Amino acid sequence: MNIRLAQLGNHSAVALAVAELQRYLKQMDPTLALDILQMDHVSDQCGKVVWVGVCEEGKALLPPVKNPELDDAIAVSVKDNAGFITGANPRSVLIAAYRFLKELGCAWVRPGKDGERIPKKKLENISVSLQDAPSRRHRGICIEGAVNYENVRDMIDFLPKAGMNTYFVQFFAPFTFFDRWYDHQGYLNDGNPYLEKEKISRELVDAMTVSLEKEISRRGLCYHKVGHGWTCEPFGIEGMGWYADKVYDIPAETQGFLAQLDGKRQLFHNVPLNTNLCYSNPIVRDKMTQAICDYCAENAQVEVVHFWLADGHNNQCECEECQKKRPADWFIDLLNELDEKMTAAGVKTRVVFLVYVDLLWAPEKGKIKNPDRFILMFAPITRSYGQSYGQCLACEKELPPYTRNTLEMPASLSENLAHLRNWQKDFAGDGFSFDYHLMWAHMSDFGYEKCARNLFTDMQDLPKIGLDGMVSCQTQRCCFPTALPLYMMAEALWDEKADFEQKALAYYQAAYGKDGGKVHEILARVSELVLLYDSPSGRHQWSQDTPCCKDLDALEKEINHLTRLLATHEEEVATQKEWEMLGHYQYYLSMLHRVLVCWEKQDQAGKDDAFGQLMDYLWKNELALQSCLDVQNTERSLKRKLGIQ
Secondary structure, eight states: EEEEEEEESHHHOOOOOHHHHHHHHHHOOTTTTEEEEOOOOOOOOOSOOOEEEEOOOHTTTTTOOSOOOOOEEEEEEEEEEEEEEEEEHHHHHHHHHHHHHHTOEEEOOOOSSGGOOOOOOOOOOOOEEEOOSSSSSEEEEEEEESOOOOHHHHHHHHHTTTTTOEEEEEEEOHHHHHHHHHOOSSSOOOOTTTTTOOOOHHHHHHHHHHHHHHHHHHOOEEEEETTTTTTGGGGGGSSSSOOOOOOOOOOHHHTBBBEEEEEEESSSGGGGGGGGGGOHHHHHHHHHHHHHHHHHHTTTTEEEEOOOOOSSSSOOSSSGGGEEEEEEHHHHHHHHHHHHHHHHHTTOOOEEEEEEGGGGSOOOOOSSSOGGGGEEEOOOTTTOSSSSSSGOOOOOSOOOOOOOOOOOOSSSHHHHHHHHHHHHOOOOOOOEEETTTTTGGGGOOSSSSHHHHHHHHHHGGGGGTTEEEEEOOSOOOOOOOOHHHHHHHHHHHHHOOOOHHHHHHHHHHHHHHGGHHHHHHHHHHHHHOOOOOOOOOSSSOOOTOOSBBSHHHHHHHHHHHHHHHHHSSSSOGGGGGHHHHHHHHHHHHHHHHHHHHHHTTOOOHHHHHHHHHHHHHHHHHHHHHTHHHHHHHHHHHHHHHTTOO
């Protein structure tokens, strides 16, 4: 059978769409003959052709969107090997190509080659018809956790396959995330004793970042950058991570710009990224805003720059002038001054401003003058995950007043959302959630089913809280035991009316083959039995007075069910890697069961010993688990939650 694919134009995302169609169609049917054409426009002189790209002829096929540059829309109209695969923009064309392949039976269940499910089938007279547009504008992932180059590259590659459109690289250089992996760091210990540590440089990370930027650009993804760092890097202080044990060289002129706390101007707990500045000082504001303006002018590849203040909380300047206004009001001044500079310089980059920790308390008087420049980012880092956005729209208690440097951060989701509504009273512009479902909380859900459902529901509820999407701040390796939460997040961001049960079953069948439904049943019961995810205190330690499992004997039975399934499942080559991971997970779950038994007995020594054995197993097998499990993050999250010493 012969199929002719015509690439319209020379945009890299369209070129990749054609290359991916060629690659996967050939994998499906090796007997297929594929002709590739390079065309500037649609022509009726080429015979039967599948036209791939953005074109006038394809616009009529697309559903309408607000802004074709920012908003995706796709259409596939192919009948008997002829027609169009098109989109509102080049990125949409790539997404449309993957959707076309999905209609033919392909699936991508997690990042990386092992996540591909490409059926072998005879392809003749292909006909696919669909029109679609995502429910949400912002559908992205932010770098976090411990990563190597391949982990980030694979996540970027996965995004358009899952219908997502955004990648965010934090900081000027994302050094700390790569350092965690290559140095094989541990939580409050030396880390993995079985792997050789590699010290990396900022120069190496910069080089990897440039390469990753090419991967982002190649796919036409929306590229977000920076965030934390504006409070230190423009002032000559390195801000590559939360390193409290380093000696920092602070320029003499910068010392006076640091926030004054307890009468002193110094680094907050010796971490530049956590150190705010004296925002009432016009020199400080000018240096920060000019640095951002210059950065945007010099880095045109960054479509959206994040302007955040320092990380941490209760670290605001206490000088007499700064105390005259809330931090949020000083932040509004900074945003307006930045917009003036960018407008004068002709810089069109959009700017994300952060509603987070101390900045949850909305400004009293300040208002953004040019809302079209800015995107609100709501980051409820102290929330719990036992409830979803839609369940917490009403806040019964009165929000506490702003009190400088003595704030107690809200643990309840309802309080966090009440703060967001206060911001939205004076800012009705674009906005998205920057939430942490797959950063720490998911590790407390041993079956990942509660987490997946909560994430799915939160994405469906975004219109209820006035936000148009999500950029997920998360570990890149979050597929242990499954990638269901990641998968379901993408599904709900694309289609707010999607059915969870239907999508979840389709995921399990694609991931595990014929026995996928059985895996689904076991993991759903594990999630239901373990209670740690339901904590009202977010990522903090579980209360010793509260049961951590509904029924430890029932949990042991599920482990035994999984053991028997691993021994008897029908082997399929395409799903072999997933079953191997499930074998590691069976041991992981067995050891966590031992930890929970010791917890119920209040046997601290037994709990620590069982967890130590688990960590030794994970370290020994870390390379086999690397693409699916962030072992350092697992250790950190579970030690905190379970009170491991």
